[in-house]
Amino acid sequence: MDMLDGLLDGPRARSAFLLRSIMSPPWSIRIEDESPLTVVAPISGWAWIVPPDGDAVRLVPGDIAVATGGGHYTVADHPDTEPSVIVYPGQRCTSAADGRSLVDEWNLGIRTWGEHADGATVLLTASYERAGEVSRALLAALPPLLAVRREEWDSPLVALIAHESNRDGPGQRAMLDRLLDALVIAVLRTWFGRQRDKAPAWYRAQGDPVVGKALRLLQHAPEHPWTVAALAKEVGVSRAVLARRFSDLVGEPPMAYLTGWRLALAADLVCQPGLTLEAVARQVGYATAFALSAAFKRERGISPQQHRALAAAAS
Numbered sequence: 430m431d432m433l434d435g436l437l438d439g440p441r442a443r444s445a446f447l448l449r450s451i452m453s454p455p456w457s458i459r460i461e462d463e464s465p466l467t468v469v470a471p472i473s474g475w476a477w478i479v480p481p482d483g484d485a486v487r488l489v490p491g492d493i494a495v496a497t498g499g500g501h502y503t504v505a506d507h508p509d510t511e512p513s514v515i516v517y518p519g520q521r522c523t524s525a526a527d528g529r530s531l532v533d534e535w536n537l538g539i540r541t542w543g544e545h546a547d548g549a550t551v552l553l554t555a556s557y558e559r560a561g562e563v564s565r566a567l568l569a570a571l572p573p574l575l576a577v578r579r580e581e582w583d584s585p586l587v588a589l590i591a592h593e594s595n596r597d598g599p600g601q602r603a604m605l606d607r608l609l610d611a612l613v614i615a616v617l618r619t620w621f622g623r624q625r626d627k628a629p630a631w632y633r634a635q636g637d638p639v640v641g642k643a644l645r646l647l648q649h650a651p652e653h654p655w656t657v658a659a660l661a662k663e664v665g666v667s668r669a670v671l672a673r674r675f676s677d678l679v680g681e682p683p684m685a686y687l688t689g690w691r692l693a694l695a696a697d698l699v700c701q702p703g704l705t706l707e708a709v710a711r712q713v714g715y716a717t718a719f720a721l722s723a724a725f726k727r728e729r730g731i732s733p734q735q736h737r738a739l740a741a742a743a744s
Contacts, residue, residue: 445609446520446556449594451543453550457505459512460496462520464556465568467496468613469504470587474550479503480574491579493587493616497571506550520556540594553591555609567617570629575620582619586612631686634678639664643675643683651691652714657683687714692728695721699733700740706733 446464449472460467469478470493478494479485481501485508488494496502503512512525522531522542535542590608593601621632634640642664647655660683661671675683691713698709706718715721725733 445606446554446558447540447590447594447605447609448554449541449591450552450554451537451541451546451548451550452506452552453545453548454506455510456514456544456550457503457507457510457512458514458516459501459503459525460516461501461518462516462556463499463518464558465497465499466613467554467556468609468616469494469496470553472551472553472587472591474548474552475506476550476552477503477505477508478574478576479505479508483574486574486576488576489579492576493612494574494576495571495613495616495620496574497568498573500573502574504552504554538595539597551591553587553594555590555612570632571617577616577619581623582615584612584615586615630678630680634675637674637678639666639671640675640678643671644679644686647683647687647690651687651694652712654714655684655687688724688728691715692725695725695733696729696736699737709733 450458452458452474469476469488471488471490473490476488477485478488478496479502480496486494505512514522514531515525516522520532522535523529524531535544537543537546586608590605590612593605593608621628624632631644635644643660646653646660646663657672658668661668664671666674672682675686679686681689695709695713695715698704698712699706706721710716710718710721713721715724722732722734725731725736729736731739
């Protein structure tokens with residue numbers, strides 16, 4: 430597993446919120462749902478996404494946008510259209526004018542919502558309700574809003590999700606969750622692939638012949654008892670050269686990077702049912718559960734058990 434594999438391994442939707450919105454101009458929806466990651470894709474018509482900071486982004490069919498970090502933003506037919514609808518946490522939806530609930534009033538069928546069934550714009554929206562720790566590492570690597578244009582990628586997933594979203598039956602929710610995961614991975618892989626100066630330091634460092642190899646060794650085998658000397662021997666340079674070059678390109682020393690990677694993986698693993706803390710410790714390179722707990726609490730301020738309980742309460 431490389432760093433990008435590890436980051437993209439994080440999206441695992443569990444009963445994700447998914448909706449087709451049908452709207453006619455003028456329309457504007459203020460999003461305040463605090464979701465850690467939301468995908469927005471027009472099926473027909475167009476939509477503008479207006480972030481709190483930065484330029485508004487216009488989307489047409491084939492384009493797709495990802496909003497991250499739980500920030501508030503607006504989706505509208507035009508950047509200047511005043512919001513008439515507000516979406517709150519828990520997907521509670523109200524009129525901006527008088528606060529009345531629109532959940533039932535605008536219900537147009539299975540996972541379909543809007544003022545009229547024949548609106549000019551059909552918008553697919555899908556939100557993750559929470560993120561695991563590796564996903565939080567992914568969120569930290571992304572801007573608050575990113576867009577991939579239709580000419581930059583070619584995928585049938587949006588159309589497939591739109592088709593499946595208005596169907597119901599046994600296993601349908603699980604199918605939609607898995608399709609959403611695949612869509613997010615495809616979009617982010619495309620976005621990361623076209624980054625240059627905007628990409629995170631660890632991503633740019635993957636292309637360095639020395640540091641890239643060292644990163645892959647750490648990422649593929651976090652359980653190995655790595656030292657800087659052992660890592661330098663594997664990549665064929667001196668300890669001093671590796672330490673300096675790694676810090677210059679990645680922004681932190683090799684062992685600090687390894688600790689962060691191990692603990693990010695551990696934070697995700699401890700939330701998986703059936704895995705003991707001892708088993709997690711072995712998988713991420715700690716000799717005992719006590720050693721993992723000590724490192725986890727030192728870096729994150731809570732124990733793995735507390736982290737697991739918080740994650741369970743949020744699910």
